Amino acid sequence: MDIKKAKEFIYRNARPIELALWKYYMEQGSIEGVLHNLSFYQNEDGGFGHALEPDSFNPNSAPIETWQATKVLQQVGYGDSSHPIIQGILRYLGSGEAFLEETGQWKGSVPENDNYPHAIWWSYAPEKEGEYSPNPTAALAGFILCYAPQQSELWQKGKTLAQKSYQWLVENYPIQEDHMLACYIQLYDYLIEAKIMDVIDMDDFKKRLIELVSRHICYETERWGKEYVALPSRFIHSRQSIFYKGNEEIVKQECEYYLKAQLEDGSFAVPWDWYGDYKEFELAKNWWKSIMILENVVFWEEFHLC
Numbered sequence: 074m075d076i077k078k079a080k081e082f083i084y085r086n087a088r089p090i091e092l093a094l095w096k097y098y099m100e101q102g103s104i105e106g107v108l109h110n111l112s113f114y115q116n117e118d119g120g121f122g123h124a125l126e127p128d129s130f131n132p133n134s135a136p137i138e139t140w141q142a143t144k145v146l147q148q149v150g151y152g153d154s155s156h157p158i159i160q161g162i163l164r165y166l167g168s169g170e171a172f173l174e175e176t177g178q179w180k181g182s183v184p185e186n187d188n189y190p191h192a193i194w195w196s197y198a199p200e201k202e203g204e205y206s207p208n209p210t211a212a213l214a215g216f217i218l219c220y221a222p223q224q225s226e227l228w229q230k231g232k233t234l235a236q237k238s239y240q241w242l243v244e245n246y247p248i249q250e251d252h253m254l255a256c257y258i259q260l261y262d263y264l265i266e267a268k269i270m271d272v273i274d275m276d277d278f279k280k281r282l283i284e285l286v287s288r289h290i291c292y293e294t295e296r297w298g299k300e301y302v303a304l305p306s307r308f309i310h311s312r313q314s315i316f317y318k319g320n321e322e323i324v325k326q327e328c329e330y331y332l333k334a335q336l337e338d339g340s341f342a343v344p345w346d347w348y349g350d351y352k353e354f355e356l357a358k359n360w361w362k363s364i365m366i367l368e369n370v371v372f373w374e375e376f377h378l379c
Contacts, residue, residue: 074331074373078339079366086340087363090114090125090145095363097149098371104149111145112158114138118168119161127357127364128192128347135186136171136179137195140209140256143216147259152266154220163220166213167227173202177237178210190353192345211238212256215263218272232272235260239273247285251303254285258308279315286316294326298334301345306372328377331369341365 076099083095090110096102114125120134121142129138139162146152146159153159171180184197217231242248242257261282264275286309291302305324309316317324334341340362347354 074335074370074377075339076370078335078337079370080339082339083363083366086359088360091360091363091367094145094149094367098367098374104151107145107149108151108156108158111142114142115158115161118170119163119165120170121162124357124360127360129186129195130189130191130353130357131183131186131195132189133183133185134165134170135183136209136213137181139165140212143212144259147262152219159220162216163227166217167221167230176203176205177234178205178207179213181206181208190351190357191349192347192354193349205237205241206253207238207241208250208253208256210234210256211253212259212263214238215260218269219263219267235264235272239278242281243277246281247288251289251307254282254289255307257285258282283315287319290320290323292323294330297327297330298342298344304330306368310372311375324376328373331373335369339366341369 080095080099083092087095090107090113093102093106093110097104097107111125114121114123116122116132116134118134120136121138122132122134123138124130124132125138126141129135131138142158142162154163166179171183172178173180180202182195182197184199186195187197211234214231214234217227218235221228221231238257238260248254257278261275261278264270264272289303290305290308291297291300293302296302297304305320305327308314309320309324311317331341336342343358343361343365347357
């Protein structure tokens with residue numbers, strides 16, 4: 074992979090948050106720099122908006138955008154629960170905003186999305202509110218269990234939601250949606266980080282996740298970059314991952330794939346569209362290219378010498 078071209082694209086095109094992440098991963102930059110830039114996407118209510126998830130330009134707080142912020146925190150390994158960003162997220166999640174009491178989940182899309190440029194999958198769909206989905210509830214429940222004060226009302230809510238999402242997984246196993254699986258993996262990682270082993274059956278949970286990752290990885294490499302399919306890097310981020318064993322060869326193939334998939338400008342093709350008339354997709358696509366460069370370069374650095 075041409076790291077020099079990747080860096081040039083980042084410095085010429087990336088948003089400040091992705092530039093800070095590049096510096097953190099590749100140039101010994103500080104976590105404080107990442108947190109500083111992340112904070113500008115946080116609203117007064119503690120939730121996140123402002124297109125942190127580039128497929129929705131809604132500036133107001135939404136569960137998906139807030140979940141995206143938790144992913145950034147988890148990626149850089151930041152876990153000081155006293156930090157204003159984490160305290161803000163806990164405040165937002167505890168407020169009941171965009172939470173459906175009837176089904177015990179946060180909304181996947183919110184009405185305000187329709188007032189701003191967005192991908193078709195972030196259009197508000199009230200008819201889906203009666204259907205349970207662990208995306209992003211499972212991951213947000215894990216965040217609460219990891220960072221809220223134990224035995225607080227919010228922590229108890231996180232426990233109930235984690236148990237509900239796990240039970241839904243058992244009853245609907247095997248699930249077919251990649252993003253749902255990613256939320257469950259984030260829940261598992263939070264529980265391991267917080268050493269919480271008695272909320273759900275962790276042995277069974279681990280076994281199911283390992284099997285699901287093998288089901289969800291697209292082993293047909295000719296489809297990579299042409300279709301929206303899950304490459305190993307969707308789920309496997311280090312050699313210590315519980316999903317790495319047994320997938321060493323396909324991980325190696327992904328590293329080899331990047332040698333031919335990288336574009337002349339150092340970026341990678343975005344294999345999806347908004348399926349609408351919003352011209353802002355071209356801007357979002359450029360932001361996504363920086364995000365994809367980060368993900369691919371970090372994966373490459375971890376595995377290409379294996």
